[in-house]
Amino acid sequence: xxxxxxxxxxxxxxxxxxxxxxxxxxxxxxxxxxxxxxxxxxxxxxxxxxxxxxxxxxxxxxxxxxxxxxxxxxxxxxxxxxxxxxxxxxxxxxxxxxxxxxxxxxxxxxxxxxxxxxxxxxxxxxxxxxxxxxxxxxxxxxxxxxxxxxxxxxxxxxxxxxxxxxxxxxxxxxxxxxxxxxxxxxxxxxxxxxxxxxxxxxxxxxxxxxxxxxxxxxxxxxxxxxxxxxxxxxxxxxxxxxxxxxxxxxxxxxxxxxxxxxxxxxxxxxxxxxxxxxxxxxxxxxxxxxxxxxxxxxxxxxxxxxxxxxxxxxxxxxxxxxxxxxxxxxxxxxxxxxxxxxxx
Amino acid sequence: xxxxxxxxxxxxxxxxxxxxxxxxxxxxxxxxxxxxxxxxxxxxxxxxxxxxxxxxxxxxxxxxxxxxxxxxxxxxxxxxxxxxxxxxxxxxxxxxxxxxxxxxxxxxxxxxxxxxxxxxxxxxxxxxxxxxxxxxxxxxxxxxxxxxxxxxxxxxxxxxxxxxxxxxxxxxxxxxxxxxxxxxxxxxxxxxxxxxxxxxxxxxxxxxxxxxxxxxxxxxxxxxxxxxxxxxxxxxxxxxxxxxxxxxxxxxxxxxxxxxxxxxxxxxxxxxxxxxxxxxxxxxxxxxxxxxxxxxxxxxxxxxxxxxxxxxxxxxxxxxxxxxxxxxxxxxxxxxxxxxxxxxxxxxxxxxxxxxxxxxxxxxxxxxxxxxxxxxxxxxxxxxxxxxxxxxxxxxxxxxxxxxxxxxxxxxxxxxxxxxxxxxxxxxxxxxxxxxxxxxxxxxxxxx
Numbered sequence: 001x002x003x004x005x006x007x008x009x010x011x012x013x014x015x016x017x018x019x020x021x022x023x024x025x026x027x028x029x030x031x032x033x034x035x036x037x038x039x040x041x042x043x044x045x046x047x048x049x050x051x052x053x054x055x056x057x058x059x060x061x062x063x064x065x066x067x068x069x070x071x072x073x074x075x076x077x078x079x080x081x082x083x084x085x086x087x088x089x090x091x092x093x094x095x096x097x098x099x100x101x102x103x104x105x106x107x108x109x110x111x112x113x114x115x116x117x118x119x120x121x122x123x124x125x126x127x128x129x130x131x132x133x134x135x136x137x138x139x140x141x142x143x144x145x146x147x148x149x150x151x152x153x154x155x156x157x158x159x160x161x162x163x164x165x166x167x168x169x170x171x172x173x174x175x176x177x178x179x180x181x182x183x184x185x186x187x188x189x190x191x192x193x194x195x196x197x198x199x200x201x202x203x204x205x206x207x208x209x210x211x212x213x214x215x216x217x218x219x220x221x222x223x224x225x226x227x228x229x230x231x232x233x234x235x236x237x238x239x240x241x242x243x244x245x246x247x248x249x250x251x252x253x254x255x256x257x258x259x260x261x262x263x264x265x266x267x268x269x270x271x272x273x274x275x276x277x278x279x280x281x282x283x284x285x286x287x288x289x290x291x292x293x294x295x296x297x298x299x300x301x302x303x304x305x306x307x308x309x310x311x312x313x314x315x316x317x318x319x320x321x322x323x324x325x326x327x328x329x330x331x332x333x334x335x336x337x338x339x340x341x342x343x344x
Numbered sequence: 345x346x347x348x349x350x351x352x353x354x355x356x357x358x359x360x361x362x363x364x365x366x367x368x369x370x371x372x373x374x375x376x377x378x379x380x381x382x383x384x385x386x387x388x389x390x391x392x393x394x395x396x397x398x399x400x401x402x403x404x405x406x407x408x409x410x411x412x413x414x415x416x417x418x419x420x421x422x423x424x425x426x427x428x429x430x431x432x433x434x435x436x437x438x439x440x441x442x443x444x445x446x447x448x449x450x451x452x453x454x455x456x457x458x459x460x461x462x463x464x465x466x467x468x469x470x471x472x473x474x475x476x477x478x479x480x481x482x483x484x485x486x487x488x489x490x491x492x493x494x495x496x497x498x499x500x501x502x503x504x505x506x507x508x509x510x511x512x513x514x515x516x517x518x519x520x521x522x523x524x525x526x527x528x529x530x531x532x533x534x535x536x537x538x539x540x541x542x543x544x545x546x547x548x549x550x551x552x553x554x555x556x557x558x559x560x561x562x563x564x565x566x567x568x569x570x571x572x573x574x575x576x577x578x579x580x581x582x583x584x585x586x587x588x589x590x591x592x593x594x595x596x597x598x599x600x601x602x603x604x605x606x607x608x609x610x611x612x613x614x615x616x617x618x619x620x621x622x623x624x625x626x627x628x629x630x631x632x633x634x635x636x637x638x639x640x641x642x643x644x645x646x647x648x649x650x651x652x653x654x655x656x657x658x659x660x661x662x663x664x665x666x667x668x669x670x671x672x673x674x675x676x677x678x679x680x681x682x683x684x685x686x687x688x689x690x691x692x693x694x695x696x697x698x699x700x701x702x703x704x705x706x707x708x709x710x711x712x713x714x715x716x717x718x719x720x721x722x723x724x725x726x727x728x729x730x731x732x733x734x735x736x737x738x739x740x741x742x743x744x745x746x747x748x749x750x751x752x753x754x755x756x757x758x759x760x761x762x763x764x765x766x767x768x769x770x771x772x773x774x775x776x777x778x779x780x781x782x783x784x785x786x787x788x789x790x791x792x
Contacts, residue, residue: 051751051759058747110758117751117759124750 194304428458575607
């Protein structure tokens with residue numbers, strides 16, 4: 001099948017969505033399809049320009065393909081008779097972010113027209129699609145709530161599962177992913193006071209130098225700097241995998257995350273239990289307390305107790321880790337299964 | 345100029361003056377190398393009237409699909425007159441991409457009313473005028489029809505179709521500005537062309553005088569004023585009669601006959617509808633022709649051109665398209681004093697036959713030059729060429745507007761105007777490029 005994967009791009013911005021785009025094209029090819037990727041330049045400011053962005057998408061004419069897989073607003077508005085959406089997110093400033101005052105669309109008559117135009121354009125794109133998948137239950141719920149369209153959840157799988165083979169636990173708890181206030185690595189540093197003897201490794205790129213500095217200062221203030229390793233940089237995948245494979249457990253505490261999170265999947269792929277928080281959103285779709293990890297309130301004492309408990313019983317931690325890998329397999333979170341569903 | 349593939353949409357029967365115009369124009373355009381296909385727009389029983397001769401194919405317009413028309417022709421020249429029976433099939437086929445509307449009338453409320461009636465959408469009678477002319481054009485609960493003069497002033501409905509055309513033709517200057525304001529494309533003012541060859545010469549002066557009215561006799565033609573003029577003059581009464589060459593309702597015949605009797609005037613003659621051949625016969629002893637109208641609802645009048653072409657002194661209303669004729673070629677009557685002016689003019693014709701004949705000859709020269717098919721084609725073809733040349737850009741604009749309409753944004757939305765401006769700027773016209781810049785810039789100033 002000749003498949004075109006379509007998304008948007010903001011020059012020099014590269015994150016999870018861009019990774020997913022690249023790996024989707026790659027894995028389509030691995031599964032024997034002719035696949036190409038195309039990304040439309042996109043900018044959301046000023047809000048008035050969003051209409052032109054949609055218009056550009058609607059104006060694009062495709063030829064020479066069988067299936068179009070579109071990922072993001074407004075790329076999913078490009079017309080094609082055999083179109084499947086895998087919506088990572090809509091233009092959230094016209095939906096849930098608007099409701100909480102986080103939108104660039106002004107609350108004026110013109111702003112309301114722009115809003116209506118976006119919603120009409122979305123409805124048009126959803127209506128003409130053969131199937132709609134989303135990356136997470138929350139995305140599906142929003143689409144149902146705001147647009148009235150049903151969709152199925154198709155979680156993005158790990159891009160390089162072969163790296164996360166698992167291994168002997170070396171006694172540290174690992175916190176991966178971007179470092180910022182929303183990911184709450186600071187809670188883990190504070191929790192160490194309540195987990196005597198437990199070692200913590202924080203490995204990931206800080207969003208800003210201030211984020212890195214704040215974490216270093218906190219470790220000193222808490223008097224746990226001798227038990228914390230702060231490896232604050234973009235960690236190459238092989239290094240990261242080595243750290244995960246040697247961890248006792250992975251701690252991942254985002255606030256109200258949409259998806260499972262790559263950190264969760266990497267941990268489970270390596271058969272490591274995940275420590276998370278009761279308000280971590282999509283992570284809770286797969287992490288079960290005392291089954292494949294720990295789910296505790298976002299309090300240092302509670303987190304510390306959870307960390308200490310796992311550190312004290314490595315065999316139990318290993319059992320939970322294996323249960324995590326089973327949960328991943330049950331979800332079918334692998335590229336062959338995902339590609340199969342997208343080209344079906 | 346390269347040959348154009350022209351779809352000429354309009355009535356094509358012997359009863360319609362617009363069809364007569366069409367026949368002459370189709371022949372003229374074909375003689376210049378253009379491919380002319382006639383698409384008949386009559387509806388109901390009128391679609392079955394025998395067709396006029398044509399230089400190319402003749403089809404009922406409904407027999408051709410939109411796509412066929414779009415691909416087969418460069419331009420659709422749509423004849424728009426105020427008669428649903430003759431023009432009904434055209435209404436849903438006017439395309440903003442390729443239609444040049446030839447507006448034979450400045451008032452098309454009858455056409456609109458017919459459309460509303462036959463499409464079964466009575467609500468349009470109030471919503472469309474209010475949308476076009478504002479709420480004051482039609483109060484809540486007000487019936488659509490009122491006096492003709494008031495209708496012409498408050499809701500002539502010209503804009504209903506003008507705004508859907510890619511270009512437009514007015515036959516007189518008095519309504520050209522309205523067309524230009526409503527039509528998004530170019531508008532030309534071209535005097536109507538009409539030719540009837542072999543008209544009988546002006547008869548020799550005699551002690552009796554015949555005044556003819558040509559065409560459908562309705563109260564708008566002010567024939568009662570002509571009868572009053574004859575009756576009011578001692579020299580005309582008993583020596584002058586009115587001949588109505590054309591169809592007339594029984595009530596109108598009775599009204600005019602009763603008036604003549606009351607004023608001691610010879611009863612008017614009614615010929616009923618006549619063929620071109622009969623028309624020539626009926627004109628053989630006619631000394632003058634009346635073309636009065638009040639109010640003036642038409643864009644131009646074929647009958648006044650015919651009258652001028654016949655070389656006979658012609659009474660016209662000094663208003664609307666009639667006021668645009670050269671003053672030394674017609675006998676102008678003030679709208680508020682028609683009978684008085686008509687009386688004075690007819691007395692002058694009676695008393696000064698040589699001067700009246702000279703005036704008729706001047707009128708004839710105007711008819712044969714200003715109102716010839718040749719002159720009309722010279723003015724029409726550049727407009728058709730311009731509309732054809734701009735068609736790809738217009739198609740792009742329509743497509744963008746349609747996409748934006750899918751987002752719920754109408755034709756007046758700033759985004760639609762910006763999209764149109766971007767398309768306009770894809771050319772060499774510096775004025776349009778500058779205009780596009782002005783329209784598009786404010787929204788993006790922050791990112792400039």
